[in-house]
Amino acid sequence: MATFTTNLLGGTPKYGKAATLNEKQRQQMINAGLAQINAIYGGGTAPQYTLATGGFSPTTTRYYNLTGKGFQPFRTGTYSPGSSFNPNFANAFTAGLMPGLGGAIANIGRGEGGAAAMSIFSGGVSDIVDSIFGKKELTPQERAQRLYNQGKLFTMENKTYEGFQPSFYKARENAYTNFALPQLSKQYLDASKQVNYNLANRGLLDSTAGNLQRSDLERTMGQAKQSIADTALAQSQELQREIEASRQAAIAQLYQTGDPSQAVQSAITASSQFQRPSSFPALANAFSNIANQYYTSQLINSYHPGYGYSAPSPYNLTGALPDVGGY
Amino acid sequence: MSGAAGYGMIAGAAGGFMQAIAARLAQMKMDQVYQQELDRQAKLRNQAYSIWGPATEYRGVENYNRQLAEGAANREMNYQQIESRPLSFQNTYKQGANAVDQAAYNMMGQRRAALGAYNDAQLMQQINAIRTQNELNKISNFSQGWARVFPLNMYDAQHSQDALQAIGGIVGSLGGAGANFAQLNAMPQTQQASWSPVQPMWDYSQPDRYSQYDPYNTTYGGQLG
Numbered sequence: 001m002a003t004f005t006t007n008l009l010g011g012t013p014k015y016g017k018a019a020t021l022n023e024k025q026r027q028q029m030i031n032a033g034l035a036q037i038n039a040i041y042g043g044g045t046a047p048q049y050t051l052a053t054g055g056f057s058p059t060t061t062r063y064y065n066l067t068g069k070g071f072q073p074f075r076t077g078t079y080s081p082g083s084s085f086n087p088n089f090a091n092a093f094t095a096g097l098m099p100g101l102g103g104a105i106a107n108i109g110r111g112e113g114g115a116a117a118m119s120i121f122s123g124g125v126s127d128i129v130d131s132i133f134g135k136k137e138l139t140p141q142e143r144a145q146r147l148y149n150q151g152k153l154f155t156m157e158n159k160t161y162e163g164f165q166p167s168f169y170k171a172r173e174n175a176y177t178n179f180a181l182p183q184l185s186k187q188y189l190d191a192s193k194q195v196n197y198n199l200a201n202r203g204l205l206d207s208t209a210g211n212l213q214r215s216d217l218e219r220t221m222g223q224a225k226q227s228i229a230d231t232a233l234a235q236s237q238e239l240q241r242e243i244e245a246s247r248q249a250a251i252a253q254l255y256q257t258g259d260p261s262q263a264v265q266s267a268i269t270a271s272s273q274f275q276r277p278s279s280f281p282a283l284a285n286a287f288s289n290i291a292n293q294y295y296t297s298q299l300i301n302s303y304h305p306g307y308g309y310s311a312p313s314p315y316n317l318t319g320a321l322p323d324v325g326g327y
Numbered sequence: 328m329s330g331a332a333g334y335g336m337i338a339g340a341a342g343g344f345m346q347a348i349a350a351r352l353a354q355m356k357m358d359q360v361y362q363q364e365l366d367r368q369a370k371l372r373n374q375a376y377s378i379w380g381p382a383t384e385y386r387g388v389e390n391y392n393r394q395l396a397e398g399a400a401n402r403e404m405n406y407q408q409i410e411s412r413p414l415s416f417q418n419t420y421k422q423g424a425n426a427v428d429q430a431a432y433n434m435m436g437q438r439r440a441a442l443g444a445y446n447d448a449q450l451m452q453q454i455n456a457i458r459t460q461n462e463l464n465k466i467s468n469f470s471q472g473w474a475r476v477f478p479l480n481m482y483d484a485q486h487s488q489d490a491l492q493a494i495g496g497i498v499g500s501l502g503g504a505g506a507n508f509a510q511l512n513a514m515p516q517t518q519q520a521s522w523s524p525v526q527p528m529w530d531y532s533q534p535d536r537y538s539q540y541d542p543y544n545t546t547y548g549g550q551l552g
Contacts, residue, residue: 012487016360016480023472034465177409185414192422218424222410222432226439229405233443237450244457251461255468 024068032071033254036159040268041247043163047071049154056148058141063153074153076144164243169236176232183283184228188221191287217287224286331512335505342499349488349495356484364477368470375466382459391448398447402440406432 032049039046049071052063058076065074138146147153162168195217199210384390410432424432 012489013483016476016483019476019479023476026472027469030465030468173405177412181409181412181414188414215425215428218428219431219435222424222428222435225409226406226432226436229402229409230439230443233402233405234446237446240450241453244454248457248461251464255464 021068025066028068028070029066030254034251037247037250037254039159039161039163041164041243043161043165045158045160047156048159049156051151052148052153052155056145058144061155063144063148064156065147065153071154071156074140074144074147076141164240169240172236172239173229173232176235177228180228180231180283181225184221184224184286187283187285187287188217188224191220192217220287220289227286228283331505331508332510335502335508337502338505339499339502342495342497342502345495345498346492347495349491352491353485353488356487357481360477360480360484364473364480367473371466371470371473375463378459378462378466382455385455386452391452394448394451395441395444398444399437399440401447402443403436406436406440 032047036046036048038044049064052061063074063076064071144153192214195213196205199205199207199213204210
């Protein structure tokens with residue numbers, strides 16, 4: 001009777017109430033999605049809610065539905081993992097013995113086929129009757145079944161993520177350093193040999209000039225090492241920027257779609273892309289200036305000997321040294 | 328004044344009163360919904376302000392200097408680490424930095440780190456700005472969501488007393504019907520309702536009236552009746 005009077009006389013619009021609930025659910029979904037995005041990027045544990053699929057099984061699966069207070073466990077009243085009781089047994093029994101009738105009973109029980117088949121005529125009438133006298137109360141399991149069919153039930157899994165910690169970015173730095181430093185070492189070794197051979201060739205191995213040139217080599221080596229450290233840090237920081245941009249993109253997608261599971265999947269995909277090894281060009285020769293310097297000086301010296309250079313006698317034709325200059 | 332007129336007047340007044348009450352209640356409900364929306368938006372505004380405040384303080388020079396120092400220290404540590412890493416070659420003649428070269432390396436590293444630290448601080452500031460923006464975007468998003476709901480809540484409030492309004496209308500119309508009935512009863516009867524049968528064309532009990540219409544008074548010998 002109360003439903004009757006409410007529906008006929010006391011019926012006020014419920015658009016605002018419905019929209020308010022919908023907005024609360026949307027915000028709770030965004031909060032859940034943000035919690036998961038933050039856990040993925042910053043590390044931590046967050047529940048992941050996935051739309052329930054694969055068959056309605058209230059005895060083995062705990063379902064969650066989205067309410068104005070967030071995702072809440074849906075109490076079907078039959079969830080008891082490990083229990084030997086299976087309410088689907090009756091359906092399985094009838095479906096197995098009498099496939100046609102069993103299937104029909106199962107459909108009616110689920111409120112799918114049976115209701116659909118009978119609603120051609122009685123649906124319109126029942127809607128009118130329901131609107132006046134109210135609908136019959138559903139059991140929790142029937143409500144769960146209906147929500148499941150409507151795609152409103154979720155399953156939950158707590159997931160723990162490592163996140164992009166400082167150690168991750170430090171590893172990125174080390175990756176570049178490990179890549180570049182051996183190349184620099186080889187370049188240094190080659191340049192060092194050239195310098196020493198050239199100095200030895202000119203008899204300056206143990207001289208002040210030789211020490212100065214070796215000092216130049218060492219300082220160039222120091223600059224090259226610091227450049228490698230800076231490049232490694234710059235690449236790490238660029239990665240940090242990209243990851244932050246990816247996080248922002250995932251959040252924007254969360255707002256746009258209102259579907260955290262889709263946005264979170266995008267976040268996971270994006271984060272896995274950042275962890276792929278990149279290809280780097282070979283390290284440029286850090287000692288090219290020194291090598292050129294000594295190569296050029298060697299050529300110049302061969303034509304213009306410096307101070308202290310004793311020119312060979314033009315009459316000495318044994319020719320151990322080139323017969324140029326000294327005139 | 329008859330009884331019907333009195334009842335009609337009372338019913339009409341009651342119906343009007345109920346409609347006035349309904350309108351007033353609906354208005355109060357609308358006021359309440361509006362106040363709720365203001366409170367909700369104010370709460371979000373306060374949340375946004377409390378996020379904006381510390382984030383803006385983070386951009387100040389005090390924090391910037393601290394970030395510069397941290398960045399420089401981090402870079403110097405990097406330089407020391409890479410300097411101490413063994414190289415993959417065998418020693419050749421007089422290889423390796425002497426004390427002067429090492430001092431030059433350290434000095435160059437300090438200056439280089441101090442310069443590069445601006446990049447580090449800038450990155451921290453950039454990330455802070457992005458995260459602050461994300462938090463503000465969330466609040467803005469929620470605020471927009473509530474703003475979308477608000478007109479519907481106002482509509483509900485506006486129509487929250489429709490039932491009372493309808494009942495008042497019904498009661499008022501009953502009053503109008505009573506008044507009409509009373510008005511009908513109170514009207515003076517100026518004429519009697521009469522009914523006359525159709526006159527037969529011929530009445531054989533009367534003299535022949537046909538002659539009355541004999542303009543020539545012919546041979547029938549009729550007399551004027």
